[in-house]
Amino acid sequence: ENVLTQSPATLSLSPGERATLxxxxxxxxxxxxxxxxxxPGQAPRLLIYGASNRAPGIPARFSGSGSGTxxxxxxxxxxxxxxxxxxxxxxSNWPALTFGGGxxxxxK
Amino acid sequence: EVQLVESGGGLVQPGRSLRLSCxxxxxxxxxxxxxxxxxxxxxxxxxxxxxxxxxxxxxxxYGASVKGRFIISRDDSKSIAYLQMNSLKxxxxxxxxxxxxxxxxxxxxxxxxxxxxxVSS
Numbered sequence: 420e421n422v423l424t425q426s427p428a429t430l431s432l433s434p435g436e437r438a439t440l441x442x443x444x445x446x447x448x449x450x451x452x453x454x455x456x457x458x459p460g461q462a463p464r465l466l467i468y469g470a471s472n473r474a475p476g477i478p479a480r481f482s483g484s485g486s487g488t489x490x491x492x493x494x495x496x497x498x499x500x501x502x503x504x505x506x507x508x509x510x511s512n513w514p515a516l517t518f519g520g521g522x523x524x525x526x527k
Numbered sequence: 528e529v530q531l532v533e534s535g536g537g538l539v540q541p542g543r544s545l546r547l548s549c550x551x552x553x554x555x556x557x558x559x560x561x562x563x564x565x566x567x568x569x570x571x572x573x574x575x576x577x578x579x580x581x582x583x584x585x586x587x588x589y590g591a592s593v594k595g596r597f598i599i600s601r602d603d604s605k606s607i608a609y610l611q612m613n614s615l616k617x618x619x620x621x622x623x624x625x626x627x628x629x630x631x632x633x634x635x636x637x638x639x640x641x642x643x644x645x646v647s648s
Contacts, residue, residue: 455634
């Protein structure tokens with residue numbers, strides 16, 4: 420079973436700071452990884468696909484990197500609206516899909 | 528406007544069944560696979576299952592926790608995807624989202640607002 424592990428579980432930062440979120444797969448997923456943002460009471464939103472491609476309408480402060488087993492989502496300068504929970508998703512066994520456990524980005 | 532609207536949630540007793548619907552608008556429904564994702568209270572997102580496009584055979588895939596109990600189907604003439612949930616357990620409680628899927632190299636690019644399912648006696 421290919422498990423996705425996200426770290427840290429919680430990230431406490433101030434607006435303007437840089438956020439670095441990690442997602443690690445127990446086996447290689449090549450570049451077939453997506454990132455989503457989820458805020459309370461809202462539907463999740465696709466941020467990054469193919470490990471490093473921003474989805475349409477996603478601000479340039481969001482960037483994804485990595486391949487194989489180690490991936491990173493970076494928010495270069497946090498805006499107030501960026502606080503929420505971020506999930507990575509393994510897509511290498513499509514149509515079978517898996518989410519990581521999530522990283523909560525909260526206001527310090 | 529591209530939109531997905533879920534319906535059919537509610538309170539149901541353990542062991543009973545419930546069917547959720549996902550009505551699509553603003554895009555050619557036939558061109559896309561559709562997934563269901565859920566979130567239990569206080570937990571993260573969990574992929575439930577997916578149905579492919581009809582011209583890809585329309586086969587379905589399911590997550591381990593629902594395989595054998597849940598069935599996904601689609602009616603392309605009505606632009607609706609369904610999630611038939613049987614033998615419901617208390618741990619099936621949560622918000623259920625339907626999502627639009629393109630292929631392996633993309634992601635769930637459109638999400639509904641979700642419908643709440645509560646399994647309790």
